[in-house]
Amino acid sequence: MSEPRREPAEDRWCERVTLTFTNTGGRAATGGTVTLGTHIVDALDIDWWTATSTHPLPAPIAPGRAVEATWTVCVDAWRVWPGMRIETRDVTVDWS
Structure with a gap:
């Protein structure tokens, strides 16, 4: 990934996050989930809170192939005060 x-x-309070998934194995990846950790950060780069969201893996992914997927990730608007921003930094994948 x-x-x-x-x-x-x-x-x-939203951003678009794009990931490329590459199947380096010998058989198709048929499913799974992607969990994104989106951080709320202030103007001094202090990390205030992290929201997680889970999305289906863009499957199937054939052996030796790559697939790109984009998600719009949003947090509650009231959590992102003026001068703050969000950054999706953490990504975990659960292949099934």
């Missing part, structure tokens, strides 16, 4: 590529969304 690649590092997350982040892009701003329309609202400051």
Whole structure:
């Protein structure tokens, strides 16, 4: 899996997160989940809170192939005060 590529969304409490998943195994990856950890950070780079969201893996992924997926990740608007931002930093994948 690649590092997350982040892009701003329309609202400051949302962002678009893109990941590339590459199957280096010998058989198709048929499913799983992706869990994203989105941090709420203030202007001094203090991390205040982390929200998690879980999404289905873009499967199936054939052996030797790569698949890209993009999600719009949002947190509660009231948690992101003016001057704060969100950053999706943590990614875990559960392959099934």
